[in-house]
Amino acid sequence: MNEIEKYVKPYDDNFTTMVPTSFVIKMRTCKIWQLFRFIMINIKMLIVVRKSH
Amino acid sequence: MARVVVLGGGVAGHTAATFAADWLGKDHEVVVVTPNSKWNWIPSNIWVGVGQMSKEEVTFELAPVYAKAGITYKQAKAVSLNPEGSTNSDKPFVTIEYTGQGKAGQSEEVTYDYLINATGPKLNFAATPGLGDANGMGEFTVSVCTADHADHAAHEFAKCIEKMKKGERQKFLIGTGHGMCTCQGAAFEYIFNIEHELRKAGVRDMADLQWISNESFLGDFGIGGLHMKRGGYAASSRLFAESLYSERGVKWLIGAHVNKVEKGKVSYELLDGSMGEESFDFAMLIPPFAGVGLKAYDKAGEDITATVFAPNGFMKVDANYNAGAYENWKASDWPRTYQNPTYKNLFAAGIAFAPPHPISKPMTTPNGTQIFPTPPRTGMPSGIIGKAVAHSVCDLIKKGPNAHLHEASMAEMGAACVASAGKGLFDGTAAALTVYPVVPDFEKYPGIGRDLDYTFGEIGLAGHWIKHILHHMFIYKAKLNPGWTLIPE
Numbered sequence: 298m299n300e301i302e303k304y305v306k307p308y309d310d311n312f313t314t315m316v317p318t319s320f321v322i323k324m325r326t327c328k329i330w331q332l333f334r335f336i337m338i339n340i341k342m343l344i345v346v347r348k349s350h
Numbered sequence: 351m352a353r354v355v356v357l358g359g360g361v362a363g364h365t366a367a368t369f370a371a372d373w374l375g376k377d378h379e380v381v382v383v384t385p386n387s388k389w390n391w392i393p394s395n396i397w398v399g400v401g402q403m404s405k406e407e408v409t410f411e412l413a414p415v416y417a418k419a420g421i422t423y424k425q426a427k428a429v430s431l432n433p434e435g436s437t438n439s440d441k442p443f444v445t446i447e448y449t450g451q452g453k454a455g456q457s458e459e460v461t462y463d464y465l466i467n468a469t470g471p472k473l474n475f476a477a478t479p480g481l482g483d484a485n486g487m488g489e490f491t492v493s494v495c496t497a498d499h500a501d502h503a504a505h506e507f508a509k510c511i512e513k514m515k516k517g518e519r520q521k522f523l524i525g526t527g528h529g530m531c532t533c534q535g536a537a538f539e540y541i542f543n544i545e546h547e548l549r550k551a552g553v554r555d556m557a558d559l560q561w562i563s564n565e566s567f568l569g570d571f572g573i574g575g576l577h578m579k580r581g582g583y584a585a586s587s588r589l590f591a592e593s594l595y596s597e598r599g600v601k602w603l604i605g606a607h608v609n610k611v612e613k614g615k616v617s618y619e620l621l622d623g624s625m626g627e628e629s630f631d632f633a634m635l636i637p638p639f640a641g642v643g644l645k646a647y648d649k650a651g652e653d654i655t656a657t658v659f660a661p662n663g664f665m666k667v668d669a670n671y672n673a674g675a676y677e678n679w680k681a682s683d684w685p686r687t688y689q690n691p692t693y694k695n696l697f698a699a700g701i702a703f704a705p706p707h708p709i710s711k712p713m714t715t716p717n718g719t720q721i722f723p724t725p726p727r728t729g730m731p732s733g734i735i736g737k738a739v740a741h742s743v744c745d746l747i748k749k750g751p752n753a754h755l756h757e758a759s760m761a762e763m764g765a766a767c768v769a770s771a772g773k774g775l776f777d778g779t780a781a782a783l784t785v786y787p788v789v790p791d792f793e794k795y796p797g798i799g800r801d802l803d804y805t806f807g808e809i810g811l812a813g814h815w816i817k818h819i820l821h822h823m824f825i826y827k828a829k830l831n832p833g834w835t836l837i838p839e
Contacts, residue, residue, distance in 0.1 A: 304599040311596030315589055322597075325779050325810040335812035338782050342766045342816070345784045345804050346838045349734055349763035 352378045352747045355444060355462040357428045357644075359384030359412055361392070361729050362700025363468030364828055365736035365839060366743075370466075371419045372835060373744040381460060382416060385427040385449040389415070389828055390497050393729060393768075394821050396536065398500035399634070400543045401508055402773040405497035408825075415830055424460070425450035428469065428642070431658065432459075433693040434649040442695065464743045467665045467698040468736060471639035474528075480611030481527045481637060490611050491527065491633040494540055503634060507544065510632045514553035520631040523616065525562035527635030529607025529721035532572050534563055535728070535767060537636050538591075542771035544634075545598050546778050554599075561595065561602040562628060562635075564721050566621060566713055568592050568602055572723035574710045576785050577798040578806050584798060590807065594781070598771075603628065605713070607721045608635060623716035639701065639724065641665070657692055664704035666690060667697070671704070676711050681761035681791035683707065688739050689755060695746075697739045700732035709789055729824075730765045731788055733839025734758050761789040764804060768817040780813030 301316045324330050354374070356367040359382050371380040388409040397403040416423040426446040433442045443461045448454055473495050475482020482488040492503035510520045524541035526534060541561055548554040561568075569575050569591030577584045595602050605621035616635070617627050641663020646655045659665055667690060670683040683706040690696035698704075710723045727735075738758035745753035764786035772778015784806055790799025827837040 304596055310602065311592065314592035314596045316593055316596050326776070328776070328811065331811040331815075334808065334810055335815055338808070338812055338816060341804070341806060342782075342784055345764035345766060345786050346730075348786065348804065349730070349765075350838065 352463040353381060353461065354378065354464045354466065354743055354747075355381045355383060355460055356466045356468060357383050357444065358468035358470050358700070358702065359386060359389060360468065360470045360700060360732070362702070362732040362736035363466070363470075364389060365733045366466045366468055366699055366740040367416075367421055368419055368830060369737050369835070370740040370744055371421045373740070374747065376420060378747060379422060380420075381422040381424060381462075382412075383424045383426050383428055383444070383446050383460065384412070385425065386412070387425055387450055388412060388497075391821060391825050391828070392495075395494045395497055395500040396539045396543055396770065397773050398497060399492075399494040399503040399507070399540055400547045401504040402543075402547070405501045409497050410825065410829060415828070419830055424448070424458075426458070428644055429457070430645040430647060431465070431696075432647050432649075433658065433696060436649060436651070440649075442693075462695070464695045464746065465697070466736075466739055466743065467644070467696065467702045468700045469642045469644070469702045471701045472642045472663065473637045474640040475637045477530075477638045477640075478528045478608055478611060481608070481635060487637075488611065490613050491635050493637065494536060494634060495636065506632060507547070511548070511551050511553060513631075514548075514556040515551070517556075519556050519558070521558040521560065521629060523560050523562060523628060523630035523633040523635070525606075525635060526564045526723075527608045527611065528638040529564045529619075529719060530724055531564055531636050531638045532724040532726045533636045533639075534565055534571050534723060535726065535769060537561075537563065537634065538571070539769035539771075540634055541600060542594070542598060542769065545600065546772040550772075550777075559598075559600040560628060560630070561600055562606050562608065562616070562618065563602075563604055564606060564723055565604050566711070566722065568595065568604055570710050570723060572708075572710055572726040573785065573788060574790055574799070576800055576805050577802065579802050584802055587807075594809070605721055607715075607719050611635070619715055619717065619719055619721070621713055621715055621721055641702070641704075658690060658696070660704035662704065665696070665698035665702055666692075667703045669704065669706035671706055673707055679707055681759070681787070681789055681793065684759050684761045684789050686757040686759045687742060687755040688735060688758075689742070694751075697743065699736040699739045701727045703735075727760075728765055728767060730839055731760055731763060734763055737839055759789075761787050761791050763787060768813050768820065770814055770817045772814070775815065775818070776811065778814060779809050779811060780817050781807055781809045782813030782816055783807035
């Protein structure tokens with residue numbers, strides 16, 4: 298049972314929210330994809346840090 | 351020789367003191383007055399609070415670090431300021447009361463040429479009956495605001511897990527313990543760490559998780575929310591927050607002012623004026639913050655606290671405190687130099703400065719109760735402000751009273767936040783987030799107030815790795831290990 302099936306109930310609070318699909322959840326822990334995201338997030342954060350000093 | 355006194359040894363105070371000592375060298379003296387003997391990397395208290403880290407891993411002794419830096423360290427709390435001196439001397443001084451170093455309870459007057467107030471907040475548990483009293487946290491709830499609090503929370507959490515393993519269902523209530531709290535982000539991180547640990551322990555199905563906060567919408571975080579690019583849209587943080595809460599099966603109650611805490615139960619008022627109660631077996635409720643209660647006196651000994659400090663106890667700086675209603679707020683209301691307008695040798699940094707107004711829109715119930723988040727000042731802005739203030743003070747000492755003051759407006763700086771859920775390198779995920787600027791500038795960025803190119807967030811293992819790196823990097827830096835000045839705030 299995925300998260301949508303487990304927690305989303307018709308007309309409950311969470312019925313009108315967006316809920317990640319299995320693919321999105323899988324990519325969050327896919328090591329190759331996350332290594333790429335790690336590099337990208339670090340670059341973005343360094344830009345924000347640089348703009349803030 | 352000039353003397354710079356820094357009140358507080360947290361992120362802002364420690365940053366200001368260490369950079370001031372580095373830049374001033376041995377020609378001048380830097381004194382740190384802090385009641386704590388240890389420095390605490392507060393963001394990792396969340397991991398302590400779920401038993402994934404010991405409090406020793408998030409703290410270290412300050413005395414050897416300050417000895418290495420040539421900083422005079424006084425383990426004491428500041429009691430009052432005399433920015434004009436006294437009838438006997440024109441030299442300004444701060445009165446301190448020792449809490450350690452074998453002199454607990456003793457008072458001393460420490461004169462200064464420049465004073466940086468970085469005392470951080472008073473954790474105002476007493477604001478909510480039952481949440482605590484003037485002596486601190488109460489017996490019904492836990493907190494992760496200090497390493498000791500978090501350690502206590504971890505023990506209570508472990509007891510709940512044991513109960514669930516024996517078949518006893520438990521309800522977890524996490525959020526804010528008053529209508530005027532800040533630090534929703536810490537509670538947000540804590541509830542998802544709790545959820546993750548419950549899964550790991552195999553008892554998630556035995557737990558009910560309930561969020562309660564003073565935000566008018568989920569994802570406000572005390573900064574009026576934020577927008578991020580996603581799928582060609584500028585999407586509100588509300589969508590992402592509600593999505594995460596739904597995905598993890600966490601129910602939410604927002605716009606809530608917790609007005610009473612009893613054993614196993616909180617009472618609250620909502621923005622629509624209705625009242626309610628929520629039961630719990632385990633509750634972590636963040637207290638509201640206030641200034642530490644420093645008094646100020648003029649040369650004749652008259653009380654001038656209202657001149658130096660705002661009513662909430664935070665120090666007045668170069669902010670516009672007369673902005674009025676939300677519709678009139680501007681980014682330019684926020685302070686740039688953190689210099690006290692009355693006494694030019696007084697500065698404030700981090701949580702100790704009085705913000706001009708909240709960032710989130712103020713809201714009041716039909717009963718007249720104010721319910722809205724007060725402005726957060728997280729590690730990155732606190733560190734940047736501490737460094738800018740130290741830079742200004744050093745320039746004033748070295749170049750004279752007309753030196754240009756360094757600026758660090760929260761309306762022109764960003765913040766990076768990483769909220770983890772779990773601690774393992776390949777286990778759990780984290781929400782990595784940056785927001786630019788912290789205070790929205792609706793004149794520069796009409797509509798959403800922020801730069802969409804530099805405001806972003808996503809959930810994944812990558813954020814987790816960043817959280818680990820930040821933990822080690824900032825403790826390394828705070829210990830003044832080789833190359834510490836190269837690590838940004």
